[in-house]
Amino acid sequence: MGRHQQRPLRRSLVLATVAFITLSALVIGLVSVFSLQSILLNRIDRQLVEAGARAAASVGQHAPDSTDGPDFIGSLGQSIGTLGAVSVDGTVVAGAYLDRNLNSPYLDNQQLAALQAGDIGTHPTSISLGTSLGNYRVVAVPLDQHVAIIVGLPLADIEATISELILVVAIVALGALVLSGAGAYGLVRLTLRPLERVTAAATTVSTxxxxxxxxxxxxxxxxxxxxxxxxxxxxxxxxxxxxxxxxxxxxxxxxxxxxxxxxxxxxxxxxxxxxxxxxxxxxxxxxxxxxxxxxxxxxxxxxxxxxxxxxxxxxxxxxxxxxxxxxQLDDAAVELSGLVEDAVSDARAAAGDHEWRVVVPEHPVTVRGDQGRLFQVIVNLLANARVHTPAGTTVVTELSDAGAEHAVITVTDDGPGIDPDAIDTVFERFVRGDSSRARTTGSTGLGLAIVQGVIAAHGGESSVTSEPGETIFRISLPLAR
Ligand SMILES: Nc1ncnc2c1ncn2[C@@H]1O[C@H](COP(=O)(O)OP(=O)(O)OP(=O)(O)O)[C@@H](O)[C@H]1O
Ligand SMILES: [Mg+2]
Missing domain, CATH: 1.10.287.130 (Signal transduction histidine kinase, dimerisation/phosphotransfer (DHp) domain)
Structure with missing residues (x-):
């Protein structure tokens, strides 16, 4: 299971602010659109009732039948777009509407069918009358038991108003969103900047x-x-x-x-x-x-x-x-080939029962440092290869400057090797690998500590790898320029 991904504080604060403002804008927008819609519908319903009353009055005592057109449409006081229709025994028989030129063209069959399908009662309802007329608010006004007139007012104006409102709300909300997002980002950055300085101080110390x-x-x-x-x-x-x-x-x-x-x-x-x-x-x-x-x-x-x-x-x-x-140790030019050869021939003289080999390059290998201490380093490594291995062990001492940056000396023996438990600590002071044997050979465990200390003081590195049959001590020193 992956750990829960944490966002930076800065981003979370900005995102949260923007999310809250989006939500509020959405709620405010929806509430205003819906309330405006219901206010306008109420108003048109009142107008519809008045139009119905006017139409009923203009029809008067003479109830229209299926042969009469909806003449009441043209009656004085009806507004443009007003629709009128006659329904006899529940069947819409004819209808017309007042157009822009104050003519009253008849409704076609499709529109009549839409009116019929609308199942219009005495409560205002909304219906769609196709693409040319659009949506209408309609109500039926019964004249007697058989005949009713249907009056309708177009919803186009209301719809346009609502669309405009939605557009305005959307633009304002978007603007507010961008502004508040930018504002929140700036504010958060400003307030978190001191935290960054505090972090910088802590980071400096941690390194x-x-x-x-x-x-x-x-x-x-x-x-x-x-x-x-x-x-x-x-x-x-x-x-x-x-x-x-x-x-x-x-x-x-x-x-x-x-x-x-x-x-x-x-x-x-x-x-x-x-x-x-x-x-x-x-x-x-x-x-x-x-x-x-x-x-x-x-x-x-x-x-x-x-x-x-x-x-x-x-x-x-x-x-x-x-x-x-x-x-500070001495800082003189030290030629390592001679130093290595001298140390090995000393070791050969001290322990004839070991096989001593030496490999040095033809050319001189020069480093800067303290000749006496560097000699002591090689002597310590050779002493270990002598003391901690049985007779007959072969010890190869090799000097090279392969990398052109560093002189490298390796002392390799084919003795029993260093105990894996002890190998990590052999460079520490007073650490002896095999204490029982070491005590009889009179070792103190300082030899490798000195190797490491002297090499480090020269800006070099010392390391060891060991397995039974091959123990390699390796020291590298920066070459003199
Ligand atoms: N070539 C080697 N082969 C096997 N073991 C080694 C070798 N070199 C070092 N060791 C182990 O590492 C230990 C630490 O070596 P170090 O030279 O620091 O101390 P020492 O030789 O025991 O004592 P000192 O060098 O002070 O007389 C040794 O006691 C030995 O067990
Ligand atoms: Mg030693």
Whole structure:
């Protein structure tokens, strides 16, 4: 079932107004036409009665029979068009009417037949007498038991008057309709215009990104549209209050995020020095030359490696905090082919039990950015392909600039792939796909977060697709112009 289609308010208001006015015009028109018609019929009925009386008087004592024509037609005082006929024992025998030249031509047989068929009584009725005479109002005036005279007056005048009235009413109604339609349209537009401005303000806000970053929510409904005495003004006022609240909430959110970021970045920064000291002292003690028991030597080695790992984590956190703060990275020309080849040969040296392949174009591929961070991105991807796949896995690293707009690096491995439940979140911080294995391999789940953060800071994009036997990490960076 489709939803009920809603019309815009503007159109409904105009349509409703026009419909009401059409209806009123129709009612007024019908009432005036019908009342005028009944007034005029009443009048002609009175005239008919008088004409009947005059005719009866002119006939006098001498009752006409079938041989007499309706001579009473010509009698003084009858108006033009007056019709007269004689009926003997219910049969119309002869008739005539008074024409424009005051002659009284006889009715033809057809017209007589129409009179006969009209079954005329002592109450006036309307009948049609064909095309030449038109409609008539007729009445019978009995003279004695056998003979009656029929008198008629033409309805042509009344009909013409009514037609004229209908025409006038129609023209006036049409004019009123057009005027009121245009007026309603203009009025509705005028009154709804503030609503459009309020809508525009709300729409602007709805297209803004509010969920991150420092949002300056400066949009407000204009003051003119916030008058609490009008309906639209109240909407505008409510929207402005809401925007004020949202703006405050966004500022509060931003300032607390800023605080957390500063805390992480300060804390990581502060941790670097003591970590360096721990590592330094452990190294110093192990190298001191004095004979130390094996288990102590092992413990010192662990202290060194763990503090090195902790230093890496702290460096990663510091980098992420700086990326969050939007701190500018280096902006130099970076040639990617060499960078990719270096990273792959490092990986090959670190893991000989994997098969490492590299495909780079002959020509240099240059982007603008921070060489150290971009190298770290490739290293992180290669480290994942090494750490999260079994020995014997083939890893293909390919660099291309096919689109002429972007440099694209893909790292593809034929390892077991990423768990489909986890794939949507692998770029998030501290997310590790297989936690049991990850814990033993000592991973923290920051590698891909850094990949994404660094690539985004370069205006690029990072993505992953994975199925068992084929995992592809793809990053693209805008080429240097
Ligand atoms: N090539 C890959 N094959 C299979 N799983 C992968 C691959 N790359 C990443 N993953 C999964 O994605 C998760 C997140 O990767 P990420 O690099 O962010 O963290 P990590 O490697 O676990 O830790 P870190 O890189 O910080 O040492 C990994 O724990 C792993 O489960
Ligand atoms: Mg990793």
């Amino acid at each position: 803004m990104t509010l969920d991150r970053g420092d949002v300056a929510l400066a949009v407000r409904v204009p003051d003119d549209d916030t008058d609490p005495h009008t309906e639209v003004g109240r909407v505008g006022l409510a929207i402005n209050r809401m925007l004020e609240h949202v703006s405050n909430a966004l500022q509060a959110r931003q300032s607390s995020e800023d605080k957390v970021r500063r805390f992480v970045s300060d804390a990581s920064h502060e941790l670097r020095t003591p970590l360096a000291s721990i590592r330094g002292y452990a190294e110093l003690t192990r190298m001191s030359g004095e004979t130390i028991p094996d288990d102590t030597s092992y413990a010192l080695g662990r202290i060194e490696s763990e503090s090195r790992r902790m230093t890496d984590i702290v460096e990663d956190l510091l980098l992420l905090a700086r990326l969050d703060e939007g701190r």
